Amino acid sequence: MKTKAYAIQAPGGNAEPFYYEKAIGEKDVLVRINYCSVTRGDVQIADNDWGDTKFPVVPGHEITGIVEDAGPGVTSLKRGDRVGIGYQLEACFNCQFCHEGTEQFCPHQKVVAVDYYGGWAEHIIVDERFAFRLPERLDEMVAVPLMSSGLTVYAAIVRADLPENATAAVLGIGGLGQLAIQFLHKMGHRVVAFSHTPGKRKLIEQFGGEYADNSDPSDVDVHNRKLDFILSTLNADFDFEAYLKMLKPQGKFCFVAQPLNKLRLSAGLLYDYAARTVYGNYTGSRKEMTAMLAFSAHHHIEVPTEVLPFSKINEAVETVRNGKVNTKIVLKN
């Protein structure tokens, strides 16, 4: 069938109507898109920031909508089901990673914008195994940021395998950080949110976190060797070693975003009297997606969101392109 989408034709260009043909395969569902976000990552792809974007590109990897049709082999979904779709669209389901339930590492996977057209569109056709039924209590609009940002930080936190009532810190209080504070708080941990924006204190506290000023040395020192876990969502440079020192012995530091420049690190900080761990997290598995959606529905995880109609897509792109956006921007069909 023919799908209407919004494509960027060249680096930095506008999103313009774009039509492509795709048949509904044996295991595919056709989803009418109701909501899709415009994220920093989408705009970085549109702007060819990493130099490997293939144009025309249709970004959009946080999608919710309704199943409108299904291939003959589809067993888990039916017409009318409310679903969410994230970054990953396909996996081989036959490699070591797929067998182990970590299909996000499948070498044959297909992901939005890199391998196929994404959610800036009226419809998307996707393997039923990557269309996740939304829990009843989870609003379609509220679910949007969960489909990629939510999965990434939830899986990052689960991998830390924290003790009960741990003390955690979150660096960077944008979309990822706002979700991380809520997940950690609702899991029963104490959460310190490092920011240099006093204006974010209220939001942080509303999410169950404690505001700490990362430009105030006394706020930094007080946490020395006190934290079990730090999650960094920062894409600006920061003093990595200062934060590493805040970790208790066996504490863990997780990156879900990359600072501008390379990190500099004394390896000794990882072991001397400490045995600390640094890891990166990359999206999550299907199993983690399902768990995260259930957790989010149960605990009312939600970030501030601004909804615009798809007709204002270029306004949305410009807003993300030009500034620091602390509100999730979501398009509505």
Place this chain on the structure above:
Amino acid sequence: MKTKAYAIQAPGGNAEPFYYEKAIGEKDVLVRINYCSVTRGDVQIADNDWGDTKFPVVPGHEITGIVEDAGPGVTSLKRGDRVGIGYQLEACFNCQFCHEGTEQFCPHQKVVAVDYYGGWAEHIIVDERFAFRLPERLDEMVAVPLMSSGLTVYAAIVRADLPENATAAVLGIGGLGQLAIQFLHKMGHRVVAFSHTPGKRKLIEQFGGEYADNSDPSDVDVHNRKLDFILSTLNADFDFEAYLKMLKPQGKFCFVAQPLNKLRLSAGLLYDYAARTVYGNYTGSRKEMTAMLAFSAHHHIEVPTEVLPFSKINEAVETVRNGKVNTKIVLKN
């Protein structure tokens, strides 16, 4: 009682006879030292390489010997028992870490050379909980390198929680690396040993490893995204990112030694399509010490060793100070 030891009185000085008094406490054992190694770490402390050595210092943290006397509260050891002693001499047994069986992180711990006199001596008095009974089949001389190097790399490997039949690499084929190859091989893993010294090929193969030339790009490329685990024992600089890329998704890189300069690292290498982990390991717990000694006795773990009498202590120190030593140097009383 009065103990005869060998102390360094000033940075870079010779080891000279030195006497100190210590009483045998309630829970202490008096151990007659039969063997103690001279390691790179000992000489770095003697030379005040880190600027914090307190003189006079008695290094020596890989010790084996015989229990000669025991305090009234000692329950686990008796006169005549063969024991090994490592880096740690005391812990509070009352803090969170001690309660969790990770007493190597106890903030009140005492360790050789930093807090007390070590094994370059005729005797040592130590808490029975840090004198480990040697398994029957484990030779006192063979056990020496296990007491610190062995514990460090064994615990590092255990923490990786590797899948069965994993593929691992070891960087640096000195004392730590030689033990790591054997542990990994005997645990059932494939082991690639990166070296730029073709002369080490025979030893590596004898330990069950495969020699790979780290200066040959084809030897490096062939491992791209293929390894589950890399253990670095290098104290020279190396291309950290090139090795990180060799790790499979969810692969782990462990440091047990610190390169000369800070590492440089793109955080994205930790997460993009990968979710890799980097950690440092610092000695090990008492439980790991006991497990490592049993494993080593069962699997005949042994590294090439040169034994010298304590009277040649300064010859031993000079050998370690001046060169690349690939043979463990052990002093015998």
